Amino acid sequence: MNCYAGIDLGGTFIKCGIVDEKGNILVKDQIPTEKDRPYEEIAANMANLVKALAARANISQNELKAVGIGAPGTIDSKNGVIVYSNNIDWKDVPLGPAISKKLDLPVFITNDANAAALGESFAGAAKKYAGSIFITLGTGVGGGIVIDHTLFEGNRSAGAEIGHMVIRAGGEKCTCGRKGCFEAYASATALIRQTKAAMMKHPESELWKICPNIENVNGKTAFDGLAAGDKTAEKVIKNYIGWLAEGIANLANVFRPNAIVLGGGVCAAGDTLLTPLKRKVNRLLYGGTKYAPVKLMIAQLGNDAGLVGAAHLAQQNLL
Amino acid sequence: MNCYAGIDLGGTFIKCGIVDEKGNILVKDQIPTEKDRPYEEIAANMANLVKALAARANISQNELKAVGIGAPGTIDSKNGVIVYSNNIDWKDVPLGPAISKKLDLPVFITNDANAAALGESFAGAAKKYAGSIFITLGTGVGGGIVIDHTLFEGNRSAGAEIGHMVIRAGGEKCTCGRKGCFEAYASATALIRQTKAAMMKHPESELWKICPNIENVNGKTAFDGLAAGDKTAEKVIKNYIGWLAEGIANLANVFRPNAIVLGGGVCAAGDTLLTPLKRKVNRLLYGGTKYAPVKLMIAQLGNDAGLVGAAHLAQQNLL
Numbered sequence: 001m002n003c004y005a006g007i008d009l010g011g012t013f014i015k016c017g018i019v020d021e022k023g024n025i026l027v028k029d030q031i032p033t034e035k036d037r038p039y040e041e042i043a044a045n046m047a048n049l050v051k052a053l054a055a056r057a058n059i060s061q062n063e064l065k066a067v068g069i070g071a072p073g074t075i076d077s078k079n080g081v082i083v084y085s086n087n088i089d090w091k092d093v094p095l096g097p098a099i100s101k102k103l104d105l106p107v108f109i110t111n112d113a114n115a116a117a118l119g120e121s122f123a124g125a126a127k128k129y130a131g132s133i134f135i136t137l138g139t140g141v142g143g144g145i146v147i148d149h150t151l152f153e154g155n156r157s158a159g160a161e162i163g164h165m166v167i168r169a170g171g172e173k174c175t176c177g178r179k180g181c182f183e184a185y186a187s188a189t190a191l192i193r194q195t196k197a198a199m200m201k202h203p204e205s206e207l208w209k210i211c212p213n214i215e216n217v218n219g220k221t222a223f224d225g226l227a228a229g230d231k232t233a234e235k236v237i238k239n240y241i242g243w244l245a246e247g248i249a250n251l252a253n254v255f256r257p258n259a260i261v262l263g264g265g266v267c268a269a270g271d272t273l274l275t276p277l278k279r280k281v282n283r284l285l286y287g288g289t290k291y292a293p294v295k296l297m298i299a300q301l302g303n304d305a306g307l308v309g310a311a312h313l314a315q316q317n318l319l
Numbered sequence: 320m321n322c323y324a325g326i327d328l329g330g331t332f333i334k335c336g337i338v339d340e341k342g343n344i345l346v347k348d349q350i351p352t353e354k355d356r357p358y359e360e361i362a363a364n365m366a367n368l369v370k371a372l373a374a375r376a377n378i379s380q381n382e383l384k385a386v387g388i389g390a391p392g393t394i395d396s397k398n399g400v401i402v403y404s405n406n407i408d409w410k411d412v413p414l415g416p417a418i419s420k421k422l423d424l425p426v427f428i429t430n431d432a433n434a435a436a437l438g439e440s441f442a443g444a445a446k447k448y449a450g451s452i453f454i455t456l457g458t459g460v461g462g463g464i465v466i467d468h469t470l471f472e473g474n475r476s477a478g479a480e481i482g483h484m485v486i487r488a489g490g491e492k493c494t495c496g497r498k499g500c501f502e503a504y505a506s507a508t509a510l511i512r513q514t515k516a517a518m519m520k521h522p523e524s525e526l527w528k529i530c531p532n533i534e535n536v537n538g539k540t541a542f543d544g545l546a547a548g549d550k551t552a553e554k555v556i557k558n559y560i561g562w563l564a565e566g567i568a569n570l571a572n573v574f575r576p577n578a579i580v581l582g583g584g585v586c587a588a589g590d591t592l593l594t595p596l597k598r599k600v601n602r603l604l605y606g607g608t609k610y611a612p613v614k615l616m617i618a619q620l621g622n623d624a625g626l627v628g629a630a631h632l633a634q635q636n637l638l
Binding site: 084153242254 | 479484570
């Protein structure tokens with residue numbers, strides 16, 4: 001049976017799994033990244049983890065065909081180079097070749113959000129569809145674009161920066177320098193900022209009972225307030241879903257994917273988020289929902305999406 | 320020599336050309352659409368025009384390999400059906416099969432803006448690049464997306480609606496029903512509206528000398544005012560270029576094409592438009608311009624882009 005190692009490289013952990021051709025994880029584990037070490041050491045740890053897991057799964061050297069990696073930052077996929085990573089503080093690191101040499105296997109790298117997108121496309125929420133967009137709502141808004149079952153990365157893999165599409169020109173300042181980016185309105189960070197602002201404006205809100213210290217507001221606070229029937233929380237969520245719908249509808253009108261998959265902490269809200277969001281997005285779709293509907297769904301693979309997608313990237317690239 | 324017929328079907332004229340494998344137009348002509356007739360008549364005229372032009376170019380039946388059509392509206396490319404066209408008032412018209420039967424040749428159809436995008440990509444401004452986006456600034460904002468030298472159309476060809484990406488949520492009302500679309504800020508129609516509004520606010524503006532009857536304002540008026548040194552016109556153009564830059568940067572960050580090609584009447588302004596626009600777009604590119612620059616250029620094929628692209632679509636589909 002052909003297998004592929006999938007690695008999800010983060011600033012804190014290196015997660016790795018041995019994945020079969022259907023996207024099933026046979027075995028997985030993680031080790032700390034300890035990112036301040038020389039990259040050669042990290043690459044050696046990654047290679048050893050692959051070997052150890054292959055052994056643990058009883059996979060022979062012959063059955064393990066290739067390694068895929070999802071890594072944070074700007075990736076030169078063609079050459080396997082981490083061009084720039086803020087998370088790990090790397091610049092022009094030839095990670096692909098380094099691991100390939102140690103394992104004597106082909107290694108393929110993409111951005112971590114792209115890997116997660118491919119994972120959800122191949123074995124997760126969007127597996128029935130040829131075209132899907134994965135949007136992760138976390139500290140920022142990241143994402144990946146799958147066209148015809150394959151990642152679309154743009155020139156030098158610099159595309160798919162869906163968080164940095166302006167939805168309100170001149171609006172909230174974004175970390176990228178633009179004003180009004182999707183990320184500045186729809187990330188968990190943005191939701192937290194919006195919740196805090198509403199609390200400051202509404203001292204009568206129940207949100208103060210749910211979270212007496214405003215510094216502790218998180219992406220769940222406003223949803224908790226909504227569940228408790230608080231009007232201020234209701235408005236925060238309504239507006240947040242409105243911004244989210246604008247960005248999603250933009251992507252839908254430009255790419256017209258079959259499905260859009262949402263991931264990240266905010267999605268823990270489930271149908272409380274999804275039901276009104278679907279309604280709003282459907283109203284904004286160009287040409288309506290009848291001719292070419294766009295399914296909106298929540299990610300299924302959770303933290304495994306990245307390594308499953310990375311393994312599938314390796315599988316696709318070998319074909 | 321293999322040749323392809325390219326047809327640009329509009330509400331007023333049917334333009335047709337016989338195009339060689341390199342994108343050279345051997346012969347071209349146009350006839351009135353007379354759109355209120357039954358579609359069978361129009362299809363017959365289109366087929367006859369192809370035959371007549373092939374004869375005029377001394378192309379044998381054997382050399383003419385296929386027909387490509389760029390048509391306005393929502394096109395089901397796979398089945399050659401005009402699903403809906405506002406311009407010609409058609410609904411579910413099987414134009415491809417109708418013409419194919421008359422000529423005994425394969426027929427391929429796409430949206431007119433897609434055809435123009437493919438034309439500029441294959442034989443026009445973007446011919447050196449694998450990935451390009453064509454944006455036409457006219458009554459609306461249309462466009463086409465070329466990835467790896469091939470049209471990207473989205474599910475059921477319903478994608479690439481780049482004019483209907485919101486850049487200022489809650490802003491100007493768009494014909495599509497959304498508020499704040501790129502089209503509502505960056506079309507020639509929008510520029511005219513912006514010019515008129517500035518004139519109403521500034522009775523002292525030179526624009527009133529250039530265009531004493533405000534009803535006659537067109538997409539050139541503000542550029543004429545700028546050339547005459549008028550401050551109001553300068554501000555209109557500056558703001559217009561600002562909106563245009565936001566939409567272009569959105570597409571650049573999401574697709575990261577090698578090139579973005581601008582077409583439509585507004586582009587007659589040439590470098591007066593292009594030079595400041597490049598500066599603004601470059602400032603908004605995610606990750607800057609060094610790693611993966613995006614060339615901004617003005618279309619080269621003019622009114623021929625559609626038929627050249629349609630012919631190339633036929634050529635690609637036969638391969």
